[in-house]
Amino acid sequence: MCSDGASVMIGQHNSFASRLIGDIPNAIVVKCICHSAAIxxxxxxxxxxxxxxxxxxxxxxxxxxxxxxxAQLEALQEMLNEKKKKILRTCTTRWLSHHKCVESVLENWDVLLAFFNQAVTQDKLKSTEAILLELNNQCNKIYLFFLKYVLNYFNTLNALFQSKAPLIQVLQRESIKIFLSLGQNFIKKSELNITCAVRSPHISLPLEEVFLGFECNELLKTVPKTAANKIRTDCLQFYITALEEIQRRLPLKTELFKEIEFLNPEVAMAVKGNKNDLTFENICKIVCVDANSLLQEWRTMQGERYLDDCVVSCIKQPTSLIV
Structure with missing residues (x-):
């Protein structure tokens, strides 16, 4: 059962999920992967x-x-020979939209500096003065470059599972993939696995070796060492929190999703020998299915594939077919 994280749906007491499990003890409840990525x-x-x-x-x-x-920003972009791109608003309910907002601001950084320099003298508002002050703070730009790099991992996961095609068979693989992809940025290779204690200082790389993205790492060289170490420490805490949340929210170790990869046609048709029999046994232990019907369907599919191969072979050799 897949749903969002509302308590009425998956709460421990008197929710839809708790009542479902009461009737079907083998039911497995999974939160929406896209919603989980945003959280x-x-x-x-x-x-x-x-x-x-x-x-x-x-x-x-x-x-x-x-x-x-x-219109003023667009005219300034044209005057400075920059691409005309809109500045997007952040949305608290669609948190992963922050990535596009970060990109639009970074791509227009120099234009925005010129725009707010002009706005300060024309509008004479405290809000424009505050924005200009923050734009001139190099640390803010470094943090945004880090967000541009790291939020792309979550957006890629979100985009994959927005597909109309059923992708439950790759859910665990993709969950492990994002964990390991983020983990390699700050965890030693010898210590990186889905069960590692991510807060343990013994498994972390030295602070100066933590990878924050190419653009972010390059820009860190332009600020004082104290400020750079503060930024690296904050970004390291981002990684640690993200991996802890992934361990808590994504199905990294759920046995069902490990076995259910055979639903991918490319994987299923590549299985040879008795390997698929072991998969069927494991599936039948985890899920209440009719093993005989499932095995019969599988063997029928294999037989149809063999028949198709024979037909193709005969078409390629018409003389043997005539004989």
Whole structure:
């Protein structure tokens, strides 16, 4: 059963899931993978300073909230020979949209500096002065480059499972993939596995070796060492929180999803010998299915494939067919 994380759906007491499990003890409840990815990213971002996120929100509200200001920004982009790109607003209910907002601000960084320098003298508002001050803070730009790098992992996972095709057979593989992909940025290769204690200092790389993305790492060289170490420490906490949340929310070790990979046609048709028999036995232990019917369907599919191969072979050799 897949649903969002609302308590009425999957709560421990008197929810749809608890009643379902009462009737079907073998039922396995899975939260929406896309919703879980957004929650993981939002909780991990709490480890970072609020400044960069506030800057995104303030820029979006100031520019996108006025058609006149949008036109002024577009004219400035044209004058500076930059691509015309809109500044997007952040959305708290669609948290993974932050990645596109980060990209739009970074791509227009120099244009925004010129725009708010002009706005400060024309509008004479405290809000524009505050935005310009934060734009001139190099640390904010470094944090945004880190978010551009790391949020792409979650957006890729989200985009995959937005597909209309059934992808339950790759759910565990993709969950493990994002865990290991994020983990390799700060955990020693010899210690990296889905059960590792991510907060243990013994498994972490030295702080200066933590990878934050190419653009972020390059920009870190332009700030004082104290500020760079502060940024690295904050980003390390992001990684640690993200991996802890992945261990808690994604099906990394659920046995069913490990066995159910045979539902992928490419995997199923590649199985040879008695290997598939072991898979059927494991499936039947985990899920209440009619093993005889399942095995008969599997063997029928194999027989149809063999028949198709014979037909193709005969078409390629018409003389043997005539004989």
């Amino acid at each position: 993981i990213a939002s909780k991990a971002c709490l480890a970072l300073p609020r400044g960069p996120e506030d800057l995104l929100r303030q820029i979006g509200s100031y520019v996108s909230g006025s058609s006149k200001r949008c």
